[in-house]
Amino acid sequence: EAGVAQSPRYKIIEKRQSVAFWCNPISGHATLYWYQQILGQGPKLLIQFQNNGVVDDSQLPKDRFSAERLKGVDSTLKIQPAKLEDSAVYLCASSSWGTHEQYFGPGTRLTVT
Amino acid sequence: KNQVEQSPQSLIILEGKNCTLQCNYTVSPFSNLRWYKQDTGRGPVSLTIMTFSENTKSNGRYTATLDADTKQSSLHITASQLSDSASYICVVSGGGGYQKVTFGTGTKLQVIP
Numbered sequence: 001e002a003g004v005a006q007s008p009r010y011k012i013i014e015k016r017q018s019v020a021f022w023c024n025p026i027s028g029h030a031t032l033y034w035y036q037q038i039l040g041q042g043p044k045l046l047i048q049f050q051n052n053g054v055v056d057d058s059q060l061p062k063d064r065f066s067a068e069r070l071k072g073v074d075s076t077l078k079i080q081p082a083k084l085e086d087s088a089v090y091l092c093a094s095s096s097w098g099t100h101e102q103y104f105g106p107g108t109r110l111t112v113t
Numbered sequence: 114k115n116q117v118e119q120s121p122q123s124l125i126i127l128e129g130k131n132c133t134l135q136c137n138y139t140v141s142p143f144s145n146l147r148w149y150k151q152d153t154g155r156g157p158v159s160l161t162i163m164t165f166s167e168n169t170k171s172n173g174r175y176t177a178t179l180d181a182d183t184k185q186s187s188l189h190i191t192a193s194q195l196s197d198s199a200s201y202i203c204v205v206s207g208g209g210g211y212q213k214v215t216f217g218t219g220t221k222l223q224v225i226p
Contacts, residue, residue, distance in 0.1 A: 004156070042117075042202055042216040043157070056213070091156055101147075102204075102214070104156030 002026065004105035006092050012111045018080035021108045025073070025094030031055075033102065034067055034077050035091040043091055049075065082112045115140040117205050117217035125223045130193055134220045136186040136203030144207035148177050148188045151200045151219070160188070160201075193224045 005024040013019050025032050030051050035043035046065065048056040051072035060067070064083070069075040079086055089109050093102040117138045126132050138146070145164045149157035161170045161177040163186070169178045174197075176189045190197055203217040 040218075040221075042218040044216070045214070093156070101159065101162065104158070106154075106156050109154070 004092055004094055004103055006090075006105035006108055008108055009106060010109050010111075012113065013082055015084055015112050016081040018078065019082055019110065020076050020078045021090050021092075021110075023075045023077070023092030023105060025075070025092070026096075026103055028096060029094035029103075030072070030097045031095045032069055032075050033091075033093040033095075034075070035093065037089045037091055037107070039088070046077070079110075082110075084112050086110060087112045115205075115207075115213075115215045117203055117215045119201075119203050119217040119220050121220060122218070123221040123223070125225060126193055128193060128195055128224050128226050132190050132193060132222065134188045134190075134201050134203075134222070136188070136217055138184050138186070138203070138205045138215070138217075140184075140205040140207050140215050142207050143181060143184075143205065146177075146179055146186050146206070147204045148175070148186075149202040149204060151202060153199070157202055190222075193222075195224050195226065198222060198224045 007022050032049045034046045037043040046060045047067045049069040052069045067077045089107040091107045092105045095102045120135045147162045148160045151157040160175050161172050163170050163179045165181050174191045179186045200219040200221045202219040206214045
């Protein structure tokens with residue numbers, strides 16, 4: 001079974017620039033999560049999708065962050081414009097219907113200079 | 114407020130020694146508790162999952178315990194190896210909402226020769 005795929009693995013941008021991350025969950029997983037993990041901290045949930053609908057985006061900074069999951073499969077997370085404090089690893093995870101077992105991708109390490 | 118606290122924040126042990134990591138939570142209602150291992154630069158990988166009725170669960174040299182009354186869990190690592198060097202994150206599911214999870218901040222373990 002293929003795991004959760006994310007790209008790019010690394011990204012360096014200047015502040016005020018835009019960036020987008022892509023996630024392909026495990027086939028058949030209805031629930032998709034985006035997390036932000038700042039160095040030395042645990043992951044913080046940004047947004048949770050159930051199929052292509054948003055279940056929880058209470059901690060998503062909506063003035064600069066956006067995410068979509070068209071057709072309920074792949075998802076993209078965008079930051080526009082980026083700030084220095086957005087430097088972090090962005091993790092994507094997926095889980096199947098009715099379970100709490102989340103499978104994580106390798107993450108995208110973002111550095112904002 | 115749903116919270117998961119882990120201790121210690123970091124730990125250094127000699128190869129071959131045992132260690133125990135702690136997790137206290139206030140998540141309610143409780144569904145299950147997971148321990149994840151996160152290697153540097155990688156996404157978290159699940160080690161164990163425990164439901165309300167389970168007191169202990171093992172996965173090789175990893176043994177997790179759960180006391181649902183005191184809302185405490187521990188992860189015991191036996192005969193540590195250099196490859197055990199990683200962050201260990203306690204994750205509790207529940208607390209209302211669909212498949213809601215709360216992450217601890219993790220314990221960073223370093224095993225030295």
